[in-house]
Amino acid sequence: MNRLLPQESTAALLRTIQNFAFRTEYEPEKHRLILYDEAGNEQLYFRLPITFTYPANCSAIDQENINYVILLIQSGNCAIGYFENGVNLDHKVFRSYMVRKKQGKSQIKYLKTKGKSRAGSRVRLGETVEFFENINERLQSYFGEHKINRIAISCSKTLIPYLYNSKVATPFTKNDPRLFKIPKHIHTPIYEVLLDANRFLLRGELIYDEKQQELAESLLAVAEITASEIDNQEDLTDEGYDSWE
Known part of the structure; x- marks a missing residue:
């Protein structure tokens, strides 16, 4: 309960x-x-x-005073925001072509089961790389401009390696003590879902x-x-x- x-x-x-x-x-x-x-x-x-x-x-x-970042990532969708004492001062939503439309499965999961990559697959993988580079660039800007006390995150195991292995480095490690895993089911990340996660937290x-x-x-x-x-x-x-x- x-x-x-x-x-x-x-x-x-x-x-x-x-x-x-x-x-x-x-x-x-x-x-x-x-x-x-x-x-x-x-x-x-x-x-x-x-x-x-x-x-x-x-x-x-x-x-x-607590400054924090909320980061919500699902296949092809991300909502990220910077907050000060509960108030959202900046946010960004990213979308990427990462999901195979017919199967409804992300390209990352598909390659693990099927192996070879065709032209469409290579496009999706390229979009995946750019997707996480964009996320980390935004994170870098937040961490460069502000003191961040906490990092609230919702991201699946499948996508975590892509976040931390991006060519654009994540401004925190996987074991950063500021990380806080959001204990709530997150719907497709958009701005309203980001604000809902903040109200919960x-x-x-x-x-x-x-x-x-x-x-x-x-x-x-x-x-x-x-x-x-x-x-x-x-x-x-x-x-x-x-x-x-």
Whole structure:
């Protein structure tokens, strides 16, 4: 089960968790807390908004300015944007002829199963190379002009090598600690989808199974978070976490 919370409610719940002195562990790559019971079993997950930092002692929530990039990549489609404290200041959408129309399969996946490349395939591969060069050029401009605190990304395993092996270098490594995998299904990347991903990342998310519903509800009650502040989200997946490792 998932409960999405606005930032003020997220801060209240974070203080409540700290006041209860739960045993917790912070996962930077998922920007979330794991709450354990006394036996060391995982009970709840609490993802923080992308604009939140997680200091060791967070009795008061004083957030610093956070600059970040959201990068959404699918075969032939990319939406990328630069944000400051949740506000989109620049964006770009890229499209490329990477998909075989009859089969509906990307050229990259097709070559893995069929092997030889014909004229149309070579065109699509050329478009693929240019596609990732354009993405990295835009990333380079953002990183050159701004201090980037976080990088939120949604990209499949198939496409990740093309991002990092482009002739135009990616301004971060695959293991960069600023990387944050978006834990949400992303539709075809366009500007509106980019903004939707940002709205999702700006909210906190309490994740638990049905067995822990009583604990979750008690924490929300102690934090004085009302039902009207909670958004029940049913279409979340771990695709953003597991699509590339």
